[in-house]
Amino acid sequence: MxxxxxxxxxxxxxxxxxxxxxxxxxxxxxxxxxxxxxxxxxxxxxxxxxxxxxxxxxxxxxxxFVDAHVHATATGLALTGLDLTGCGSLTEALIRIGAHAAGRSGVLIGHGWDETGWPEGRPPTLAELDQAAGGAPLYLSRTDVHSALATTALRDLTPHLAELPGHHPTAPLTRDAHHAVRQAALAHLTDEQRRAAQRATRQRAASLGIGALHECAGPEISSAHDLAQLLELAATEDGPEVYGYWGELGGVATARELGAVGVGGDLFVDGALGSHTACLHRAYEDADHTGTAYLTAEQIADHVAACTEAGLQAGFHAIGDAAVDAVLTGVRAAADRVGLAAVKALRHRVEHAEALDDKAIAGFAELGLVASVQPAFDAAWGGPDGMYVARLGTERAGALNPFAALLRAGVPLAFGSDAPVTPLDPWGTVRAAAFHRTPEHRISVRAAFAAHTRGGWRALGRDQEGxxxxxxxxxxxxxxxGELVVQAPDSRVAGWSTDPRSGTPGLPDLTPGSELxxxxxxxxxxxxxxxxxxxx
The missing domain is CATH 2.30.40.10 (Urease, subunit C, domain 1)
Known part of the structure; x- marks a missing residue:
């Protein structure tokens, strides 16, 4: 630097x-x-x-801004390579895959397909994928990064793939099978390719007014080498600061060796709603199962207790209501062992935390947990015709991402993108929270802005920043x-004012349709x- x-x-x-x-x-x-x-x-x-x-x-x-949940290498690869985010159909996706594969050699990596919005209503078959990729090894993560397409050539590079949970001979891969093909693909990246992707992410973030990133790394989502290289890059080149989280169960020693600020981030308790792997108490509306549980409450308790005793922040990825309940049960058990005050002092984190009822929200407040959340998820998949309703039905979908209730309970919010799941877009994130598709979950622009600035620093325990x-x-x-406005306290949709007598600093008008x-x-x-x- x-x-x-x-x-x-x-x-x-x-x-x-x-x-x-x-x-x-x-x-x-x-x-x-x-x-x-x-x-x-x-x-x-x-x-x-x-x-x-x-x-x-x-x-x-x-x-x-502070983006409290990113994956820098994966985001950079999408920025500079094959990104199917926003692709309108299966046919278009196959055309884009073919164009990207043409003239390239080695393992190909892409991201962003989402079959829920395609007229065909399905992802490509293995035969269609192989043909589009011209026989090349290709890893193509779904938009939620909890399942992936892999060509036959990449499957052949992945040892014992057929024996792993989540394997399917022709359909998208989930669970351990997905992690295995991802590791096989990422193993073929050179250090220079990785650095180029990480630079691209930091440069894009800087151009969007983002001054700090929380990198959510781990043995299943990236690698120790990837995190070490990113932290070294951030320490030696100007750009947004990077704070690393290492999501490995019992990974205190590794986190310390890497210089990570916490042992969490994407430490998976469950998967994602789009891939039918978020863990629920009641079955999906469009599938006859309740998703996938990766960790038990006992494992969570052991992890939180070990992190607390080591003075390191713990954290978990939990989306479904059953996964959130497992986290709360585990953290309470850890508090019984090492003391509630010690647990609360470290502000352990829950990433995503989408399916929360009043009891769960009260548990977050009781245990001093930080909700590291992504309002762009609601913008992308909420609403009456969105993916959430397809997966959960109207009632359960309408209860997701209750930002207003979290704030009322005093739960600290830290906003992020989970890029490349949703793009780096801080003002869009603030808008998504202020104009949540479920009106009772909306928060003021001022509160949303605080969650995307001071909230990210507070999640690190740095209350003086931001x-x-x-x-x-x-x-x-x-x-x-444009003109700066102050949002009236009695409205979550309208009520904008430019009255200077308010004594409150103004922020941009983020009404949907206005220019960011x-x-x-x-x-x-x-x-x-x-x-x-x-x-x-």
């Missing part, structure tokens, strides 16, 4: 989103810290001593945006990691 300096930068002539001064128009940065926030008139005193003066021309300055006040870290973004803000500059600890190009 470029050597740090103690340069002084003055930003003026804009709008600064700061609790220190709701009407601030200027901010002074000294080295890596914010030195002052205030009015335009007072900024004159600092202009002569600043090494750089940035004329904001009305732009908005906010804390940089806010623009004197003494705080200078990690921020500058935005081109464009990032002009992203700064991480006082260093510019993204600068938008301008045209004459």
């Amino acid at each position: 470029t050597e740090r300096t103690s340069r002084t930068v003055l930003l003026r002539g804009g709008n600064v989103y700061s609790p220190a001064d709701p009407f601030a128009t200027a901010m002074l940065i000294e080295g890596e810290q914010i030195a002052w926030v205030g009015s335009e008139g007072a900024a004159d005193a600092y202009a002569s001593v600043a090494d750089e003066v940035v004329q904001l021309d009305g732009a908005l300055v906010t804390p940089a 806010v623009l006040i004197p003494g705080a870290t200078a990690t921020y973004a500058v935005w081109q945006t 803000p464009g990032c002009l500059r992203t700064v991480v600890r006082g260093r510019t990691v993204f600068q938008a190009t301008t045209t004459g």
Whole structure:
């Protein structure tokens, strides 16, 4: 990473989103810290001593976003390679696969197919996939990354595949069989290919005003080598900071060796709704089973107790109601062993946490758990005609992702994308939470913005980060945006105000259909990691 300096930068002539001064128009940065926030008139005193003066021309300055759940290598591979996200049909998918495979050699990796929106209503057969890929070994993860298509050539590279749970001779692979073909595919990546993918993810994140990423790694989702390489890259090259989680049961020693901040992330208690592997109490509406349980409450308890005693944050991937209940039972058992105060102090995490009833939400609050959630899931799969209804029926689907109830109970929220499952898109994520497809689950834009900025830092135990006040870290973004508004407290849909007497900093109008803000500059600890190009 470029050597740090103690340069002084003055930003003026804009709008600064700061609790220190709701009407601030200027901010002074000294080295890596914010030195002052205030009015335009007072900024004159600092202009002569600043090494750089940035004329904001009305732009908005906010804390940089934190994406609390990403997979950097997989996201980069999708950004730079075969990405079927948004593909409209099976026919189109096969055409894209063929175009990507043409002229390429070695193992191919792609992502993003989702048969639920295709007119054919099914994924490709193994024969269709083999033909489209021209016989090449191809790994193609479903949009939720909990099942995958694999060509015959890749299956042949995967030892003992037919003996593993989740294997099917012609259909998509799930469970251990899926993990095995993914590992076989990723094993063929060179270090340079991996670095290029990780750079692509960090560059895209920086261009979107994201200043920090929580990488959710693990032996089933990536590898120790992948996480080590990503953390090294982030330590030596400018860009968003990366905080690594290692999702391995009993993986305290490995997490410490890697420099991970926690032993969790994608430590799977269950799978995903789209792949019929989320673990439920009651069977799916469109399948005669209740999904897959990967961990027992006893295993969860042992893991949480070991992490707590080691002073490391634990975390679990849990989507279905049965999986969430297993986490709560396990964490309670761990608290009985090592003490509730010790468990709460580490803010153990639950990733996704989609199927929550009032009892489960109360359990999160009781145990001090952080809900690391992805509002874009609801935007993608919620609503009366969405995948959630197909999998669970209207009543159960309407109870998913209850953000408002979590906030009312005092449960900390940290927003992320789970990229490449859904794209890096922070303002879109804030909009998805504020305009949830189930109205009673909506939260204010202000609360959603906090969950995507301060919430990500609080999930790391860094309560002082993610806010623009004197003494705080200078990690921020500058935005081109329209008129700033304040959302009225008595409405989750309308009620926008521009009344300056509110004394509340304004945020962009995120009403569906409005244009999202464009990032002009992203700064991480006082260093510019993204600068938008301008045209004459």
